[in-house]
Amino acid sequence: MYRSHTCGELNSSHINTAVTLAGWVQKSRDKGFMNWVDLRDRYGITQLIFDESRSEKSVFEAAKTLGREFVIQVKGTVIEREAKNKNIPTGDIEILVSELTILNAAQLPPFTIEDETDGGEDIRMKYRYLDIRRNPVKNSLIFRHKVSMEVRNYLSKQGFCEIETPYLIKSTPEGARDFVVPSRMNEGQFYALPQSPQTFKQLLMVGGMDKYFQIVKCFRDEDLRADRQPEFTQIDCEMAFVEQEDILNVFEGLTRHLLKEIKGVEVDTFPRITYDYAMKTYGNDKPDIRFDMKFGELNAVAQHKDFPVFNSAELVVGIAVPGCASYSRKEIDALIDWIKRPQIGASGMVYVKYELDGSLKSSVDKFYDEADLKKWAEITNAKPGDLILILSGKADKTRTQLSALRMEVATRLGLRKPDEFAPLWVVDFPLLEWDEDSQRYHAMHHPFTSPKPEDMILIETEPGKVRANAYDMVLNGNEIGGGSIRIHDRDLQSRMFSLLGFSPEQAENQFGFLMNAFQFGAPPHGGLAFGLDRLVAILGGQETIRDFIAFPKNNSGRDVMIDAPSAIDDAQLNELHIKLNLK
Helix, strand or coil, rough: CCCCCCCCEEEEEEEECEEEEEEEEEEEEEEECCEEEEECCCEEEEEEEECCCCCCCCHHHCCCCCCCCEEEEEEEEEEECCCCCCCCCCCEEEEEEEEEEEEEECCCCCCCCCCCCCCCCHHHHHCCCHHCCCHHHHHHHHHHHHHHHHHHHHHEEEEEEECCCCCCEEECCCCCCCCEEEECCCCCCECCCCCCCHHHHHHHHHHHCCCCCCCCCCEEEECCCCCCCCEEEEEEEECCCCHHHHHHHHHHHHHHHHHHHHHCCCCCCEEEEHHHHHHHHHCCCHHHHHCCCCCCCCCHHHHHCCCCCHCCCCCEEEEECCCCCCCCCHHHHHHHHHHHCCCCCCCCCEEEEECCCCEEECCCCCCCCHHHHHHHHHHCCCCCEEEEEECCCCCCHHHHHHHHHHHHHHCCCCCCCCCCCCCEEECEEEEEEEEEECEEEEECCCEEEEEHHHHEEECCHHHHHHHCEEEEEECCEEEEEEEEEEEECHHHHHHHHHHHCHHHHHHHHHHHHHHHHHCCCCCCCCEEEHHHHHHHHHHCCCCCCCHHHCCCCCCCEEEEECCCCCCCHHHHHHHHCCCCCCC
């Protein structure tokens, strides 16, 4: 065998033991008569010693030829280390090598394989297989494995069955663009890669499986943001004969389990807030509640004065930033410059300093007296020592801008602590969104989401006011999961397709298989899907998901390591009956 032990398990209890190790050369230190080599594998590092006076001459000379990342096997004896290293588990011992075999020589790597590397992101993605040898990436992948196992353990104990669903499915027009796959055997026809297993998990409920889950790849051909991948992983779940409360309880339990088992954190409460409250209070539907800074709407106390900026605004709204009344003009100007960036798009900002002595000073003292500013402080829950920041304009746009400012200020103040976890549920989303361009409704979640039972009477007369029987789980300002109670009645599903602009023929062509299934006794059912990549990153205390994915794509959706996507040859195109129309 290539090794009797790993490079992370030997200690002083193994002294005088004959061992065989194998791994990569981390680095070597040649002192002429003595040569030390750090041998690394997935489990750790063990120091090897080659001694001119104690090692065979051939072994000693061979050790001098070793370079970084050579793959070697050594045999030797565990001895006590003179200069102990308390920073690693094997720091009390070293291996006096008696035999050395070079299993594979290596070129000098393009960056150092160490925790603090000199390689930039582009070069590390090109040589991702080398990057994985580094502890930060390796440990992130192991961490992901632990989270996945805890998910499987919890759901299995709750009676869920893990069931695979197809990757080659039918393309549907809703949601993001599909990745399509040509069928050689069916000329001119295409499969699609699933954006989610949505219809299949519903069909499993029709099939009587009762509780389904799957850790599954999903695919969306959409414009990429900095931390979005064209292929991503969901913890996909569905349950039959359930109401919303049943589902929320199960997945609160899963989240509590993960936080306790992975992070050692006990969570007492999962607040539940409505979509309307989230938008009004935090400016978005995935609020970070690790800190306060709730919105205070100031129209009633800030308008009808002589300040035209506020008077002409649909919304005047502010937040109280704790302890920042001492901000200098330079610091405040930096915030103003930040919100004026094109990504945020605000035209300006008003501020009020609530001094520790109780006085209030603002950038609009010309228009408002201290009594006015006192009312602003009350509405924003400001206290002496706080800084009130105020934006105004169109309601939706202004809330979005203030939400971004709230998060930026919290980041600068260190309030978004990665070792604190604040989950909550957002419920009662709108069922439909009106799109001005297409002049029709779109499903806010997807077309299979059931309306709230009490809003069903509005579906014919005021569909825009119907709330969805839907829910999102939010953790530390990130949506980590979402789901809904599904429609299980053919007539209601047909009505939903009609509201979304599908003709009966289109609905039948795209989703006839599901509608037909509903005729054979579909149970009430619902579910939820967690984004595994995002969940793992948050639990791991990181902002980016890439280091928790073994082989991620870049911001252009390319795998620069294998150079994909790439062209295919004419013979393949002809076999698939495809002709390219390149401009």
